[in-house]
Amino acid sequence: GAVVSQHPSWVICKSGTSVKIECRSLDFQATTMFWYRQFPKQSLMLMATSNEGSKATYEQGVEKDKFLINHASLTLSTLTVTSAHPEDSSFYICSAKLGTLAKNIQYFGAGTRLSVL
């Protein structure tokens, strides 16, 4: 099946630093990628939808200046958590959409655990 690689898998950083998370579709081109946040023992919350070559669409309540998304190519989207604080600690998961609208399937990365000290 389609493979989505997410890097890094775990990052620990000091408060105030910025962290970049990469999401790559390895064997297919993804015009649309998604970024989710997952709190412990909870479901996934969609943060933003990222379309190649255009600005990301953020969900209500998600600060776009805090969570910068760049979808520079058909195989790469990045999420940068700017000036991270402890409350940003979470599990961030990306996914990439494969296929036509009628067969909408999202393939997920393995996730990135962010711990802000």
Added chain:
Amino acid sequence: GDSVTQMEGPVTLSEEAFLTINCTYTATGYPSLFWYVQYPGEGLQLLLKATKADDKGSNKGFEATYRKETTSFHLEKGSVQVSDSAVYFCALSGISGNAGNMLTFGGGTRLMVKP
């Protein structure tokens, strides 16, 4: 808006027991339905899917049937194994407008299988 409701966990079963995780949905039109599985510390993996009414998705012994009349997509497995311990998410994807790009997830159900 679209929503997915699934049974709360944790569900604790003995090995070889029968599994059912209920999932019901609310959506306009005819969404596609999915079950994803998340093993500890990992991202989500697509387990199975169904794209139209009466379709049955199946994979690794798991199966779920798209029931439009009851708006349900219950996950079943005849004999669970310890390795099935994970969190299972039911999800739907709309087909109209931008909704076609979005997955709406249920809250997840943690399954624990004991030897």
